[in-house]
Every structure is written in C-alpha cells, then in structure tokens.
Amino acid sequence: MVENASNAPSLYWHTQGQGADLVLIHGWGMNGAVWQQTVEQLSQYFRVHVVDLPGFGHSAATHTDSLQEMAEAVLEHAPQQAIWLGWSLGGLVASHIAIYHPQRVTRLITVASSPKFAAETKTAAETQVSTETKAAAQKPWRGIQPLVLSNFTEQLLDDFRLTIERFMALQAMGSPSARQDVKTIKQAVLSRPEPNPASLLAGLNILADVDLRSELSAITAPVLRLYGRLDGLVPVKVASDVQAIMPSSVMHIFQASSHAPFITELDEFCQKIVEFAALD
Numbered sequence: 001m002v003e004n005a006s007n008a009p010s011l012y013w014h015t016q017g018q019g020a021d022l023v024l025i026h027g028w029g030m031n032g033a034v035w036q037q038t039v040e041q042l043s044q045y046f047r048v049h050v051v052d053l054p055g056f057g058h059s060a061a062t063h064t065d066s067l068q069e070m071a072e073a074v075l076e077h078a079p080q081q082a083i084w085l086g087w088s089l090g091g092l093v094a095s096h097i098a099i100y101h102p103q104r105v106t107r108l109i110t111v112a113s114s115p116k117f118a119a120e121t122k123t124a125a126e127t128q129v130s131t132e133t134k135a136a137a138q139k140p141w142r143g144i145q146p147l148v149l150s151n152f153t154e155q156l157l158d159d160f161r162l163t164i165e166r167f168m169a170l171q172a173m174g175s176p177s178a179r180q181d182v183k184t185i186k187q188a189v190l191s192r193p194e195p196n197p198a199s200l201l202a203g204l205n206i207l208a209d210v211d212l213r214s215e216l217s218a219i220t221a222p223v224l225r226l227y228g229r230l231d232g233l234v235p236v237k238v239a240s241d242v243q244a245i246m247p248s249s250v251m252h253i254f255q256a257s258s259h260a261p262f263i264t265e266l267d268e269f270c271q272k273i274v275e276f277a278a279l280d
Helices: 032-042 067-075 089-100 122-126 146-158 160-172 178-190 197-209 213-218 238-245 266-278
Strands: 003-007 012-016 020-025 046-051 082-087 105-111 223-228 250-254
Touching (some): 012 032, 020 266, 032 046, 067 089, 082 089, 089 105, 105 266, 160 197, 238 250
Parallel strands (some): 020 046, 020 082
C-alpha cells in the first residue's frame, strides 16, 4: 500500500493505495477527513486522492470565489486522468471538471449532488430554453429553498461555527443512524483546521447560483449518480429529473441514507464504486 500526504503550494492532498486513480471531493463546510472510512476500503482497489477544497481543512489558508476557480485549483495537482467522485458541492466541482476538462475525467461519480442545488419557481422553470433541459424544466426544479440558503448566509455571518454544526445535522436528518452519522462527520471535520469564513460564504453562493443543467450533455465520460432516499438537501426526486437530462447515466438510491450515504451505508457505497469502475 502506498500512503502519502503532501502540502502543495495551493491545496492539501492525501494519497493512499494502488491502482486506477480515484479523486474524492468533499462537500460544503467539510474537509477531506470525512472520507477516512471510504478511503480505507477503496484504497484496496484504487489509488485514492483526497483533496481539501480551497478554504477548507488543511487548505484553509487558500480561497477561491467561484466554481471555476475552485475547479482550477483542484486540477493543479490532481492526477492527469482519474475517476472523479464528488459529494454535494464536490459533485458540482467534479461535474464542472468533466464538462470543461473532459480529458482529465475517465469516469464521473456524483454523490447526493445536483446540477442545481437551489429550488426554483414555476415561472423560472418556464424560462429554461435548452433542448437538453426542456423536459425536466416543465415543472419547478426541486432543491434547497432559496430562503434556507439565505438564512444560512445570514447565520454564517453571525456565527459560522454554529452554522456548520446545523448543516451537519441537516445532512444526517432522516437517517436511522442520524446521531452516529452526525458524530462521525463532526469528528472528521474537527480533526482539521476550521474553514475560512470567506470560502464558506463563497461556497453558499455557488450552491445558490450555479446551474449546470444545460451543460450536462457535454459530459462524455460514463456517469454514476448516487442519492440518499431520505436526503433533505437534495430531494430524491432530483434523481429522476437528472435522469431525464442524462439518460445514459447510471443512478442508484441508497434506501437508508440521507445526505451522506458513504457514512450511513459504507459497504454498499464502496461496492457501487468498485462495480462502476469495472464496467466496460
């Protein structure tokens, strides 16, 4: 087994295992430590690379303002070609890279993620004109209510530590193992430096504003989309909405999971990754 941790000039990376390169990208307010159990299993099959996004964990001293800047920072020290797996906000980062840097992505896996996190009204849905998204846009897009995101922004400016704790609780809400899931996430996050408040705010703005639906058709790599049936942040019905946009993609719904299936149903989660990587 190969283990390596490095502090590159920009972002912190941890690499473990041997095999095909697999990049794991965490979600908003978190850091790469949330993947610890996942890495222990998947490093038996892959060379797993875990990054702390700009402003988070050991990369807290760095900062990016946009999804594009975040993706570029990650690409700087990422493998030249890899399977990319992104959770929540990390799914947006991985999808952006698959769209604009297809030569770097052999396969794309998104976990509890969405091309558009913010919910929209019927009026907004009717304004969508892209051919690829027309079928899915006939009804309002399901997601996080704008008021919830704006409240998080206000709370963040007031007490960012409390805001992150509330977000952790939201990620596990509904799961039969919610209390243990929150404990696991919290222990992981607190094991590394606190996030940069400016990056937390930038991340919320990305979740509120980014809409990649019309660009998903540009992804040429095989795609696996994973969801939690009990997810309160990315409603499970988003799975069928995205399937209408990406009919050739593969999706799976974890029945006992909320927003963090790699914690709630770890063994099945890792099995799905290994199976997808082996597909022709």
